[in-house]
Amino acid sequence: MSSFHRLWQKAAASESQRRQKFLKSEDIFRKSAFMIIQEMLKLNVQTAELTKVLVDEILHSIFFLGIICKPSYPPEIIVNDTKMLGKLREKFPRPFEFYSSQLPQRSPFSCVLDMIVTQAEDKENENQIKQKLQEFIRQLSLGNEKPLVSSTICVSQIPNSVRYYGVSMSSKGANPGRIMVAASCLETWDSCVADAVMTYYPPPSNRTSSFDGTLQLEGHVTCQAFRISDGIELPPCKSCKELFGLETTDISKWAYGNCAEAESLSNLFKKEEEVKMNVQPTSENYTEENRRTAVADVQRYLKQMLHEVQFNWDKNFYVPQ
Structure with a gap:
């Protein structure tokens, strides 16, 4: 094998590894987005009418960030559960309608913070707030890389x-x-x-x-x-x-x-x-x-x-x- 072919194979292998690493990193975005949505829905069950607006907001914010990713992640890729996707479209139609045309006012985790503060028994107990945020993050089980967190x-x-x-x-x-x-x-x-x-x-x-x-x-x-x-x-x-x-x-x-x-x-x-x-x-x-x-x-x-x-x-x- 000529030195040219050896160099070409080495470059091709390096590019393949780079692409795999990139795709793995980007897929963590999708997983993180889906898990955050799941956890917010679980929390919302406790205070549905009071915090439904936060779920609406975080869906739009996540969907917006998903669509501007490279590669992009539209809602049906982020929420890769057909039944869950249908229920979300029915209960929260506006994020699906406007994620590709309107800008969110803030990033997703601000909605998570508001959810936890709203549900806290003592909003002045900052240790409790911090502990709840830690628990929320642990539920995501994402390892060291945590996009959207x-x-x-x-x-x-x-x-x-x-x-x-x-x-x-x-x-x-x-x-x-x-x-x-x-x-x-x-x-x-x-x-x-x-x-x-x-x-x-x-x-x-x-x-x-x-x-x-x-x-x-x-x-x-x-x-x-x-x-x-x-x-x-x-x-x-x-x-x-x-x-x-x-x-x-x-x-x-x-x-x-x-x-x-x-x-x-x-x-x-x-x-x-x-x-x-x-x-x-x-x-x-x-x-x-x-x-x-x-x-x-x-x-x-x-x-x-x-x-x-x-x-x-x-x-x-x-x-x-």
């Missing part, structure tokens, strides 16, 4: 207030993550959090504004993240320090808006008006005109990302019912 939870609070929870982004892949951050800035997060994130997002090459909406939390506001798998406290990353003024010596830097702190603080600001008023940005670049430009940048970048994943958006965000 958040890795961290954050708890924010001021003295004598309730606790406000949030989880990290639970989308798989770079473009889906960027899309969900953009959707959260435009539609979901409180304006204080959205403004802080839009200071750095989209990346510099896609920004036309010097907008600065970063903020400084007051000392009496606690904002603590934990690893869901074992409950260990996690320091804020450098990105969260830049966005929210959180004290840290950690040098790691996650993509802006992906950390659990964003959702947790957003939930706090939506309810604690006085706290929100006291953390308003003070930069001279924090102007209404600059903010409009920043929003336009995010909208333009979102459309670019959707074009790259070949999603035909009808300009609407999905409203669960």
